[in-house]
Amino acid sequence: MSQARVFLLPDLGEGLTEAELVAWHVSVGDTIVVDQPIAEVETAKSAVEVPSPYAGIVTELHGKPGETLDVGKPLISVTPVDSGVAADDAAPAPSPDQPVVQPTETELAEPKPASAAAEAYREEEKAGSGNVLIGYGTPGGHGVARRTRAPKAALSVVEPVETKPVNTTEDDLSLLRTRVPGKLGAVISPLVRRMAREHGVDLGGLQGSGDSGLIMRRDVEAAISTPAVEPAEIRRTPVVEPVETKTADPRTGLAVSARTPVRGVRKAVAANMARSRSEIPEATVWVDVDATALMELREGLKAKGGEAPGLLAFIARFVTAGLKKYPELNTRIETAEDGSQEIVSFDGINLGFAAQTERGLVVPSVRGAEKLSARELDAEIRRLTQVARDGKATPAELGSGTFTLNNYGVFGVDGSAAIINHPEVGILGVGRIIDKPWVVNGELAVRKVTELTLTFDHRVCDGGTAGGFLRFVADAIENPTSLLADI
Template identity: 50%
Template sequence: MSATDQVFRLPDLGEGLTEAEIVSWHVAVGDEVGVDQEVVTVETAKAAVDVPCPFAGAVAELHAEPGTVLEVGAPLITIAGGDGAGMPVNGASSAGAGAAGEQYREEERAGAKAADDSPERPLIGYGAGDGPARRSGGRRRRTATTTPTNPTAPLSPPTTSGARETTPPTTSGARTGRAVRVISPLVRRLAQEWGIDLTTVTPGPTGVIRRKDLEAARDRAPDVVGRGEKRAPDVPGRGEKRAPDVPGRGEKRAHDVPGQAKGLREERVPIQGVQRLMVERLSTSRREIPDATTWVDVDATRLMKAKDRLKAARPDAGIGVLPLLARIAVAGLTAYPALNSSVDLDAGEIVRHGAVNLGFAAQSPRGLVVPVVHGAQAMTTAELAAALRELTERAREGRLSPAELTGGTFTLNNYGVFGVDGSTPIINHPEAAMLGVGRIVDKPWVHKGRLKVRKVTQLSFTFDHRVCDGGTAGGFLRFVADCVEDPGVLLADL
């Protein structure tokens, strides 16, 4: 290793996260990068984050292949012959995921972390800094004898040995004529799939290209790919879909088995990425938590009428069934705080949390995720509705940050949207309970001594038996059921 080589280590992405999985590299050995250039996408806590490099120079080594899980502080990339370490930076760069981070700088000759008295420069986009926001475009340098680190990565056209490419290929996010400011990784991916050159997209008032700007550019060009189509997989570029016969990360391997049923094939699907995180979390929950489930059928007719009245009185608030159920669940946790807790096995303690951080299940391009509304107990019903709506939209667009996916103390699961009545879910570790709500359908119900058709749903409640007994769990569920059947019960404690 040269004396001028600088090792950038995996930064702390915040929220107590200790590791991340390499999703994809945006550079290869021999490429030149600039300060604040995003070099890799990592995945942690179900959020994908583009990580910028604080050094400028040529890529000397990539320390991990896609699919590798690295601990925080592990070597990520080595930059040779760069001088970017002393350049001023700003925490408002486009790679920011809202989490605080540190830059790991290493002097390999001494084999220890640099020990000067000046504070460590924060990683661009993950902490505060001084100076204006900036992004240095990286020049790509590759010789004819350079071998890519990833043998499955598409090769760029060869250049003359020793020559430098002064103008990078025109791809999504490439700088041709003017700087392109893009914050969302989703925007880059969609631009790649739709075949749109980001330098031709007109940004909004902030100067940042957002999804609506990209969609407007697509609509102005009817022949552009993107109206429900995917770009041909043989076109090189970031975010492309590889042909199924090429080995690679996340690919399903399949082969025929003699005697098997027609149309069925045996497959082996690697457990990685989002699925790996889910497997680990659910396995820990099932292994550590002695859970129990109780349930009750309730008449939700008055709840639905209350929703309709609120919609008529406050159409701008957007208060639907989920915000009302969230309001009821928060009130129930205030009345039964033992259920808003977690178990610390190392300390031998039950931790009762001082705030209700309400998680709820939502679908995203990365699978099922659980965004968290922090401090839900301090919000009004209208504020809860706004927070739930915003997080749901961010989940659908794949824009949730690690901070928005962690720190939950209780989960509300509306599995009725899948058209089912009941469930016995696995608790979202390390929480202690989960409230489930089934579909709300018309059913025969005895109301005031007469058989009528009412709006009926099933509530199920799964809880950690270590934090409370069945009496507390039953009391909470009955409180929730009473509020669903008569929302006016909540007025007694307001």
């Protein structure tokens, strides 16, 4: 008999060491194929499906939904199909009239040829993609789990089963095997079970009139026809519902109404923000910007019948141009074991942007953003926003940014001293665009004004560089046509 293979929770990338088990896609006893999604887990980055590298029968699930599992710990145990099940499926069970023939010692010693099913599973495992990490599952991995009989001992005697003239469904078979707790042998027929369920009869409270306490149809019918009457003395006695006692907080003296575990995305955000505050000596600069020309440009594109990019895409185009001019803000600081530090520069820009989802704040990044036009940036920002909200963004899409753009104006606020997304060295925030009095050519006018806020790591540059970058983006917003020839 083949030994069960234990599949360990794989390395989920980006330094993630744990994941919360959201749901199982298979159950014990299911037959699975290579690359079939077996579970959904939620990491600090996203919710992902884990495919199986093995084919066979699920023998054990190592964990329950809601539990946090460590990378490298058992996730699922799978027994290859040739460990008794293949033979069980290949050869029909002997009928009650046929004696069970015991194999001879020679037959036991001789290796049995592998069944076609077992050989197919072995070939399937060889041909599998091997993609057991994250993403959306792997090619060909969306098979439906198949129920199979549990593996039987090689020399077990097959007991005769009474044949029913009616068709028996899988639900009926499960009901047929149901026993009432505390009543040995009280096997209830599917008809009786169904009747009790439809009429709300508690079988556990019935005394069966059949042999060995078997609950018969007449027992259920009697329970249905006899209405439950509450005793008068109980009706007259007021029932005092127990009141849940809440623990008082020792500091405030107030009752604690709830305790919510910090895990998943919230746990990752908390750890990253705390690390950013403790390690990065940050500074913040800001400026008010007249965005009227940019708004008019976008409205003009829409009036021509074309689909105009969103404002965030335009600003993203200005940011990438600014980072080319001031590359110090598109870097990262690395600290060696001896305490020495290096500023790491990059040949390219992966522009991250903050996206609010039901799972919390995540930062997907547009890879190679400096090569994209405003329209291309708009399309990629929309795509990444959707996959992030669906919980399907990959670690590569969530953890590869080199600079972050944060549009907190959608929340109706003007400005914010944002926390840098560690290990990056800068984040640019954009406030809401509102009408404000503004001096234009010496005269007061009403203009569309927004506030830009740049928080930067003072270790990589000084105020002159940060101010120069911020002014560059502000000037581009006020005179957008100078940079948007490629829109």
